[in-house]
Amino acid sequence: MLHGPCGVDNPQAKCMVNGKCSKYFPKKYRERTDWAEDSYPLYARPDNGLVFECNRARFTNQYVVPYCPQLLLLFDCHLNVEISTGLGTVKYLSKYIYKGPDRATMEISGGMQDEIKAHLDGCFIGPTKACWKIFEFNMHGESPAV
Numbered sequence: 001m002l003h004g005p006c007g008v009d010n011p012q013a014k015c016m017v018n019g020k021c022s023k024y025f026p027k028k029y030r031e032r033t034d035w036a037e038d039s040y041p042l043y044a045r046p047d048n049g050l051v052f053e054c055n056r057a058r059f060t061n062q063y064v065v066p067y068c069p070q071l072l073l074l075f076d077c078h079l080n081v082e083i084s085t086g087l088g089t090v091k092y093l094s095k096y097i098y099k100g101p102d103r104a105t106m107e108i109s110g111g112m113q114d115e116i117k118a119h120l121d122g123c124f125i126g127p128t129k130a131c132w133k134i135f136e137f138n139m140h141g142e143s144p145a146v
Contacts (some may be wrong), residue, residue, distance in 0.1 A: 001065040001078065005057035026062035040082065 003025045006013035015022050029047040036042050045061040052059045068081045125133070132139070 001067045001072075001080070002054070002059050002063045003053070003065050004059065004063050005055075009057050025061070029062065 002008070003015075003023060004013070004021075006021045006025060010016075011019070013021075015025075023064050027043075027045055030042055030045050033044045034042045041067060043064075045064065048061070050061065066081050067079065071079050071081065
């Protein structure tokens with residue numbers, strides 16, 4: 001899979017913002033894959049002189065998008081793949097999988113507060129957790145049983 005054309009070859013591309021590609025293409029040539037400080041990989045993009053032409057645009061290794069051929073065949077769609085390691089990227093992914101709507105509980109009163117009622121009013125069960133409970137799957141497990 002290739003990104004583009006964008007940049008000088010196509011300044012009207014959807015990915016262009018203020019004259020630059022918002023996806024940071026073309027990537028820099030690299031002889032080996034390394035890890036950035038933010039836990040994302042910097043993939044090897046050797047400058048081996050290979051050029052691919054499509055619709056009068058020239059592509060090199062700088063325009064290759066990470067992909068998995070098996071997943072492309074399985075799902076029959078364009079599917080970008082990134083390796084993510086480190087706690088920061090796992091937290092980032094989990095944030096969007098389990099995120100519910102923003103919600104705040106606020107009450108102004110002069111009397112006693114029922115903390116249990118306030119906690120239950122502030123709880124939210126998202127679609128993933130709701131399906132898990134509806135189908136009565138186990139909420140946790142131990143293997144082997146202790």
